[in-house]
Amino acid sequence: MTDPDPTTTGPLAPDDITADSPFTLPGFFGALSEGRLVAARCTECDEHMLPPRTACYSCGGRAVSLSEQPKTGEVVSYTSVNRPPSAFEHLAPVTVAVVELDSSARLTGRVDAALADVAIGDRVELRVRDPEAAGIDPAFDLSYEAEWPVHVFELA
Amino acid sequence: MSTAHLIAVGSSPLGETDLPGRDLFSKALAEAFAGLPDPADVVDGLYVGAQSERYENQIMQGTLMAEWAGLRNVPAERVEACAAAGALALKNAVRDVRAGVHDAVLACGVEKMTAGGTEGATNALGAAFERALEQRSGITAPATYALLARRYLHETDATEEDLARIAVKNHRNAADNPRAMFQQAVDLGTVMEAPDVAPPLKLYDCAPVTDGAAAVVVANNEVAEDLSECTDAVRVAGVGSAANNLAVAERDLTYVEGADVAATAAYEDAGIGASDVDVAEVHDAFTVCEALLAEAAGFAPEGRGTETVTDPADRSAGWTDVRINTSGGLKARGHPIGATGLLQAIEAHEQLTGRAGARQVADADTALLINEGGVADAHTAAHVLTTR
Incomplete structure (x- = not known):
């Protein structure tokens, strides 16, 4: 279920953070309105975060990816x-x-x-x-x- | 590094009152500076804890309180972390004095919670919770703490009656506290039969909506010495603070880790351990918090936090002999959000200077304060005060 998009395997660049991306609230709720619940997943420690964000509260890492969640x-x-x-x-x-x-x-x-x-x-x-x-x-x-x-x- | 002392304290009456926030502040200031020179001759900075501008449609509280204290052209700032705002004001004052930025600073807090009725208070407090998923699910302060309480009762041997006994104990303590909002005891039956607010929490598990203000003077050695004939100094020996996640869902529901981190930092700063603490004021916004904080502060073994009500001689192994919330706590002394952390400091000052009257703990010389904001440990500020 993990998004293989290579832009999300390290710190996000400013251009990655747009209203289309579930890393922002408009993007998260846009996906939700289409029936997809998307979390951020820390590629370092596997913490899952809802709504998604660009840094992991558990380990501090910024190598976060998107992961569609089970409902x-x-x-x-x-x-x-x-x-x-x-x-x-x-x-x-x-x-x-x-x-x-x-x-x-x-x-x-x-x-x-x-x-x-x-x-x-x-x-x-x-x-x-x-x-x-x-x-x-x-x-x-x-x-x-x-x-x-x-x-x-x-x-x- | 300079040493910081708490040298003078004052509070307004607590409860629903006719007085707006600035006038409540004037009452607190008048008590704190009774017999002292003018504030302008003592302090050269101010911090004010204030949770929300929704109550009185007023920000710029730093400027306003400085003006009302007769202070001009000094740094004066509002600080906010919901109910931890008062301790943040204290923390910043202590930091400035320790760093030598100021010789003395006024730390104060004010909240006029009844201005918008129960609905106004519910909506203002609701802003402390995570917006996107939690506020939009209709949660309130009692509901978020009920989520902690339900899980605590599930994971430990504690019962709803054990939580109720915390409210009974705090009301009993408040009966001996002339500052308290509710100076009367309640019995266990009354607490258990009270209406549900957010099950398993009932009316008496919840701190009240309170109007009130508090003010304390934090000073260095020199000022404390100069004013020693009209004040009693208590040393602020330790400070710690920490933020945890905002959303309750992303927290350990039965371990307030942020409070553990903050208390541990305050102990290390003071060079003491949990067993050295004689009296503690911990943030019992809801009864379950007192139990969780007793554990996080290192007073109680895991799952035994509700024994705050038990005589030290009869507590489980692993408990210290600390007395908790001798003021009556948030539950019964009252909880004017931005002022609460400073009301905790006032109780410690009274206990450590032998002024606590019928609730005096014999030979108390060291106190821990834990003030929290948001759901439980979303923000925690902890202080160690001592006369050792």
Whole structure:
């Protein structure tokens, strides 16, 4: 699943860092809107990072590549947000979890299930949704976020 | 390198008040400089910790606080790392005094959290979390800490009742602290039966939204000596700080590594170890933090952090005899974000100068402060204070 693009096996050059590249947020969410979840993978220590970035927090190296991620994983921890920020208020209580994907990458996301139906270790699958269809107040978005999809986990 | 001392301290009342931020600062300043010369004759720089401009639509807090203290044409800067802002102000003041850049510096912190109601505070605090994936998933401060707590209860023998006992202990301590927001005890049943905020965290697991300000004077040997008749000096012997990742998902949920790094650096700077610490103020924004920080600071063995509530003689093997959050902690003393790190320093100053009244720990001479910002150890600043 690792991108063999040779420009991503050492430090990125300024010209590599464009809005088309998943190493930037527009590029990451652009790929996500097409159904691809892309992480940065450190070629030195194998750390996976979501969203991608140009340096590895684990070892400090800049030899990072892109790696399309599996959408399945398991719940590491979870809770419910009983009083969420105002843009999410009508969705309350919002179940959220930290999920470890089968690649070892981790991310936080909403879970489309009631709190009582979730447990540590549960298998989940990441779905990509349009933010308005997901019910989030569009006023929450910054101008550049308006077209970005949101991710939600469903119990597998 | 010069030696830095904490020589004078003051705080505003803590809780919901009619006073805006600058007036809360005036209250803290008035206490800190009672019986002292004018601030302009004592300090030649200022740092102010302030979490968010959303509360009062005001940045330039360095300039404003300097003006309100009667300081002009001196360096005066706001510092921010969410709830670690107060300790960052202290850290910068200590660094300047140690380096000989200034003879004395005012470190202060202020937050007017109630200005926008609960919704305003929730949204302002939400800005401390990673935006792209975590804020956009609807998380809040209690929810991120609930993710830590859920995992901690899963991996250790600790229970929700063990977390609740931390809140009970901190309320009991605050009952003896005239500065505290909640000067009353609560019982275990009340804590356990309180409404869920973000399970497993309930209302009393969470520090309150608090208005407040704090101010402390950091001075070199010469200034401390000149003012020794009207002040009591406590030496700032160790400083450490560290950032960890911003996203909670990219953190070890049961080990606050950044806090370990910061505390270890502060111990090394001071030439002490964890067992030398008599009193500690650690960042109990949520009860689980107190347990995690007791472990990260080297006071408690892994998985035994909730024994902060236990008498030292009855704690598990491997625990030190430190007393934790004698002030009542963030939970019960109150948590005006930018001022909290300095309120921790004030408690240490009172404990180490024998002014802690009914909560005085006998013969306390060394204190550790751990102030955090973001989710847990997204940023940590640690200080060792001592009269040894």
